[in-house]
Amino acid sequence: MKADAEPVPGKREAIMAAATKVFDGRGFAATTMDAIAAEAGIAKGSLYNYFKNKEDLFYQVFEHAVGQSEFEVDQMFSQSATACGKLDRILDYSFTEMSKYKALGRLVLEFWATAARKAQGELALQLREMHLRWQRRIEAILAEGVRRGEFRAGLDCAAAASLIMQTLDGIQLHDVLDLDIGARDAAYLAALKRMILDGLTNRASGGPPEMRA
Amino acid sequence: MKADAEPVPGKREAIMAAATKVFDGRGFAATTMDAIAAEAGIAKGSLYNYFKNKEDLFYQVFEHAVGQSEFEVDQMFSQSATACGKLDRILDYSFTEMSKYKALGRLVLEFWATAARKAQGELALQLREMHLRWQRRIEAILAEGVRRGEFRAGLDCAAAASLIMQTLDGIQLHDVLDLDIGARDAAYLAALKRMILDGLTNRASGGPPEMRA
Amino acid sequence: MKADAEPVPGKREAIMAAATKVFDGRGFAATTMDAIAAEAGIAKGSLYNYFKNKEDLFYQVFEHAVGQSEFEVDQMFSQSATACGKLDRILDYSFTEMSKYKALGRLVLEFWATAARKAQGELALQLREMHLRWQRRIEAILAEGVRRGEFRAGLDCAAAASLIMQTLDGIQLHDVLDLDIGARDAAYLAALKRMILDGLTNRASGGPPEMRA
Amino acid sequence: MKADAEPVPGKREAIMAAATKVFDGRGFAATTMDAIAAEAGIAKGSLYNYFKNKEDLFYQVFEHAVGQSEFEVDQMFSQSATACGKLDRILDYSFTEMSKYKALGRLVLEFWATAARKAQGELALQLREMHLRWQRRIEAILAEGVRRGEFRAGLDCAAAASLIMQTLDGIQLHDVLDLDIGARDAAYLAALKRMILDGLTNRASGGPPEMRA
DNA sequence: AATGAATGAGCATTCATTCAT
DNA sequence: AATGAATGAATGCTCATTCAT
Numbered sequence: 001m002k003a004d005a006e007p008v009p010g011k012r013e014a015i016m017a018a019a020t021k022v023f024d025g026r027g028f029a030a031t032t033m034d035a036i037a038a039e040a041g042i043a044k045g046s047l048y049n050y051f052k053n054k055e056d057l058f059y060q061v062f063e064h065a066v067g068q069s070e071f072e073v074d075q076m077f078s079q080s081a082t083a084c085g086k087l088d089r090i091l092d093y094s095f096t097e098m099s100k101y102k103a104l105g106r107l108v109l110e111f112w113a114t115a116a117r118k119a120q121g122e123l124a125l126q127l128r129e130m131h132l133r134w135q136r137r138i139e140a141i142l143a144e145g146v147r148r149g150e151f152r153a154g155l156d157c158a159a160a161a162s163l164i165m166q167t168l169d170g171i172q173l174h175d176v177l178d179l180d181i182g183a184r185d186a187a188y189l190a191a192l193k194r195m196i197l198d199g200l201t202n203r204a205s206g207g208p209p210e211m212r213a
Numbered sequence: 214m215k216a217d218a219e220p221v222p223g224k225r226e227a228i229m230a231a232a233t234k235v236f237d238g239r240g241f242a243a244t245t246m247d248a249i250a251a252e253a254g255i256a257k258g259s260l261y262n263y264f265k266n267k268e269d270l271f272y273q274v275f276e277h278a279v280g281q282s283e284f285e286v287d288q289m290f291s292q293s294a295t296a297c298g299k300l301d302r303i304l305d306y307s308f309t310e311m312s313k314y315k316a317l318g319r320l321v322l323e324f325w326a327t328a329a330r331k332a333q334g335e336l337a338l339q340l341r342e343m344h345l346r347w348q349r350r351i352e353a354i355l356a357e358g359v360r361r362g363e364f365r366a367g368l369d370c371a372a373a374a375s376l377i378m379q380t381l382d383g384i385q386l387h388d389v390l391d392l393d394i395g396a397r398d399a400a401y402l403a404a405l406k407r408m409i410l411d412g413l414t415n416r417a418s419g420g421p422p423e424m425r426a
Numbered sequence: 427m428k429a430d431a432e433p434v435p436g437k438r439e440a441i442m443a444a445a446t447k448v449f450d451g452r453g454f455a456a457t458t459m460d461a462i463a464a465e466a467g468i469a470k471g472s473l474y475n476y477f478k479n480k481e482d483l484f485y486q487v488f489e490h491a492v493g494q495s496e497f498e499v500d501q502m503f504s505q506s507a508t509a510c511g512k513l514d515r516i517l518d519y520s521f522t523e524m525s526k527y528k529a530l531g532r533l534v535l536e537f538w539a540t541a542a543r544k545a546q547g548e549l550a551l552q553l554r555e556m557h558l559r560w561q562r563r564i565e566a567i568l569a570e571g572v573r574r575g576e577f578r579a580g581l582d583c584a585a586a587a588s589l590i591m592q593t594l595d596g597i598q599l600h601d602v603l604d605l606d607i608g609a610r611d612a613a614y615l616a617a618l619k620r621m622i623l624d625g626l627t628n629r630a631s632g633g634p635p636e637m638r639a
Numbered sequence: 640m641k642a643d644a645e646p647v648p649g650k651r652e653a654i655m656a657a658a659t660k661v662f663d664g665r666g667f668a669a670t671t672m673d674a675i676a677a678e679a680g681i682a683k684g685s686l687y688n689y690f691k692n693k694e695d696l697f698y699q700v701f702e703h704a705v706g707q708s709e710f711e712v713d714q715m716f717s718q719s720a721t722a723c724g725k726l727d728r729i730l731d732y733s734f735t736e737m738s739k740y741k742a743l744g745r746l747v748l749e750f751w752a753t754a755a756r757k758a759q760g761e762l763a764l765q766l767r768e769m770h771l772r773w774q775r776r777i778e779a780i781l782a783e784g785v786r787r788g789e790f791r792a793g794l795d796c797a798a799a800a801s802l803i804m805q806t807l808d809g810i811q812l813h814d815v816l817d818l819d820i821g822a823r824d825a826a827y828l829a830a831l832k833r834m835i836l837d838g839l840t841n842r843a844s845g846g847p848p849e850m851r852a
Numbered sequence: 853a854a855t856g857a858a859t860g861a862g863c864a865t866t867c868a869t870t871c872a873t
Numbered sequence: 874a875a876t877g878a879a880t881g882a883a884t885g886c887t888c889a890t891t892c893a894t
Contacts, residue, residue: 008853011853027326027327029242029327030327032887032888032889033888033889033890034888034889037856042854042855043854043855043856044855044856044889044890045854045855045856045857045890045891045892046853046854046855046856048889048890048891049853049854053889053890054888054889054890106326109322109325109326110323110326110327112319112322112326112389112390113240113319113322113323113325113326113327114240114242114243114323114326114327128392131392135393160408162387162393163380163408163409165383165387165393166380166383166384166386166387166393167376167379167380167383168383169383169386169387170378170379170380170381170382170383170384170386171379171383173379173382173383173386174375174378174379174382176325177325179341179344180375180378180379194412195373195376195409195412195413196376196408196412198411198412199407199408199409199411199412200408221878224878245862245863245864246863246864246865247863247864255879255880256879256880256881257864257865257880257881258865258866258867258879258880258881258882259878259879259880261864261865261866262877262878262879266864266865267863267864267865434857437857453752453753455668455753456753458883458884458885459884459885459886460884460885468858468859469858469859469860470859470860470885470886471858471859471860471861471886471887471888472857472858472859473886474885474886474887475856475857475858479885479886480885480886532752535748535751535752536749536752536753538748538752538815538816539666539745539748539749539751539752539753540666540668540669540749540752540753554818557818586834588813588819589806589834589835591809591813591819592806592809592810592812592813592819593802593805593806593809594809595809595812595813596804596805596806596807596808596809596810596812597805597809599805599808599809599812600801600804600805600808602751603751605767605770606774606801606804606805620838621798621799621802621835621838621839622802622834622838624837624838625833625834625835625837625838626834647874650874671866671867671868672867672868672869673867673868676877681875681876682875682876682877683868683869683876683877684869684870684871684875684876684877684878685874685875685876685877687868687869687870688874688875692868692869693867693868693869854894855892855893855894856892856893856894857891857892857893858890858891858892858893859888859889859890859891859892860887860888860890861887861888861889862886862887862888863884863885863886863887864884864885865883865884866882866883866884867880867881867882867883868880868882869879869880869881870878870879870880871876871877871878871879871880872876872877872878872879873875873876873877
């Protein structure tokens with residue numbers, strides 16, 4: 001039978017739900033097809049009626065999770081009118097809500113660290129595209145902010161967007177790895193946000209003194 | 214023969230070089246002891262005369278690479294008198310030199326993503342310590358900068374250090390994953406550095422307007 | 427597939443038969459899973475569909491053999507009404523039938539001599555329980571014999587049972603090791619039995635003269 | 640160099656002492672040549688200057704230990720004039736002193752259970768001879784006892800000697816395996832000895848009643 | 853479509869023995 | 874005689890994938 005067909009409605013989704021649970025808990029390498037089949041309550045062989053192989057199944061699960069995550073963040077964006085407000089929200093989100101995707105983040109990490117090595121497959125491309133999508137979104141917000149006078153004129157939006165992406169990914173990385181535990185109080189977060197937004201808004205910055213001492 | 218001894222001068226180093234090559238190329242999990250032995254041109258069993266097991270070998274390789282990297286950055290630190298200059302240098306380094314440790318970064322990623330899940334082994338502790346060491350160093354520089362009047366009074370050094378660490382790790386992450394390719398021109402870097410340093414130096418920041426619009 | 431199930435009727439038994447053959451021939455340590463698989467005519471991996479690991483397989487084989495042996499001896503017990511008769515039968519059995527379990531005995535020996543050194547695993551417990559079960563049975567027979575007046579009053583049943591067990595184990599040991607070959611004639615056996623039973627029945631024993639000469 | 644030579648006086652003995660210690664503690668299979676070399680304070684390769692291989696070394700060690708043990712028991716024998724007294728002593732010894740040879744007993748067990756399977760080598764012959772030597776000694780004592788009127792006339796000395804050997808080996812077996820722990824009080828031992836000696840001394844035994852009920 | 857028994861390649865580790873120095 | 878580094882065969886176990894039913 002061809003994989004990817006879906007003869008029994010909902011079965012595919014059921015398997016993916018089970019797989020998500022197991023992958024999240026154990027990671028890709030440590031997850032066995034047996035465990036997924038058991039979690040889904042079907043026979044191991046049946047998995048191969050719906051997915052070509054383990055990697056394929058992981059890919060589908062992963063894609064689905066990423067889609068959900070993106071949808072949620074999109075909602076967030078549209079709830080603020082100003083660029084500054086949007087950025088504020090997204091930073092807030094990074095600090096407080098991103099932990100929800102800890103499991104997903106760990107899977108991304110594992111993927112990059114192992115699977116991505118061997119083949120520059122579809123998933124790698126997918127992840128790169130996703131990254132670019134995000135970066136462009138941030139960049140658009142920054143450009144909008146400059147246009148509206150919220151951010152300083154002459155801001156290098158591409159560079160700033162890149163830095164913000166790196167920072168957000170760095171924050172998520174630390175979150176996923178349980179570094180900086182306990183540093184999640186309000187004052188801390190406010191300081192961080194202020195630092196980032198300061199860099200965008202303050203137009204009178206004379207630059208650090210004696211930068212090349 | 215006891216592991217950890219080095220009766221044949223250079224042999225240990227030769228093995229580590231071979232192992233580094235194979236680990237870098239395939240990652241930890243995908244690397245077989247056979248492959249390392251073959252690369253080193255010795256019998257598989259001989260590996261165990263110099264290293265306790267695969268994890269130990271990896272650990273030594275890893276420690277060596279980290280040692281080199283830390284030494285290099287330490288050099289960098291001491292070459293600037295002012296806090297601002299030190300930070301400037303470390304940011305410079307992150308943007309330009311850190312790529313040398315791409316392979317190392319990938320291995321760390323793999324470790325965090327897989328091995329770190331199961332056990333809190335020695336390597337995990339080592340990595341956390343390394344992280345803390347860095348964070349404290351940054352924090353000390355910031356505190357020094359505040360004392361010298363380079364940075365704004367009232368700066369939350371811990372929070373700022375944490376953010377900077379996250380940013381640096383985010384930068385390295387993107388580097389390791391070959392994201393942001395081509396965005397390494399001087400103007401770009403200057404903008405990024407300015408953003409960060411602005412957040413530390415500008416004392417008159419009134420905060421972003423209409424933050425909660 | 428879960429170990430311990432038996433989806434293909436007789437397959438489990440077939441494997442155990444093959445394993446018994448190989449274990450008997452080579453002992454536990456010298457037996458490889460490959461050899462068992464080859465003897466059973468299946469793939470090595472298939473063994474693990476029916477048994478958790480080598481030790482488990484051995485345990486099952488062992489338990490089966492012990493079960494057969496115990497069943498057989500139980501039959502023997504019930505065929506005599508008097509305590510004296512029961513003991514007579516069990517001694518008979520030890521001298522004549524126990525050789526059937528020579529291979530089993532050798533495996534027990536190997537287990538005690540090697541595995542038992544390191545861990546107090548399940549098999550060790552099982553063996554100790556089996557031993558106690560036997561000892562209690564003997565003791566019960568002796569007590570019954572005393573009650574019925576078959577054996578001398580004041581007999582230390584526990585001590586006697588222990589001695590009898592030691593003797594029986596010693597007999598089996600010699601049997602397993604092929605010592606005393608050829609000393610299995612009727613007169614010999616009768617003499618041995620008489621010696622043991624005499625010790626239990628003669629109530630007027632004055633003790634050996636000049637015991638501490 | 641030829642093994643078995645002894646160019647450095649005492650070195651051979653030193654190795655054997657070290658080997659004895661390690662073999663006793665871990666058994667044959669679990670003992671590595673490294674461990675023996677370490678215990679002896681010499682290089683692993685040097686072992687092969689004095690012993691052909693691991694098995695040979697074990698054989699020599701074993702032979703030496705057996706020799707010592709036999710010597711000690713021989714001393715014991717000669718200290719009593721009467722057959723009854725000799726037997727009494729040897730039984731005493733079995734119950735109280737044999738534990739000293741627990742390690743040796745365990746090695747014998749392991750040997751029989753593993754090494755003896757593969758090759759009917761020299762050691763197996765040696766052990767059989769030793770066994771026969773003992774059996775003949777017991778038999779001689781019994782015959783002497785009959786001649787002196789200590790034991791009942793018509794005693795089947797061969798059969799009795801065999802039973803006694805089996806019993807002694809059974810006792811040692813239980814001792815080695817730590818069965819019957821705690822049953823070593825004086826009354827217990829006295830009862831056991833009485834049972835055995837009763838079988839030899841009482842001449843008026845009418846045999847057990849209703850033996851074949 | 854579903855099953856699940858069978859497969860077999862793949863791998864880290866141990867250790868007795870050798871031999872060049 | 875002594876060394877000890879090098880060797881490499883040997884083995885239990887996993888698990889993704891297949892395929893006959």
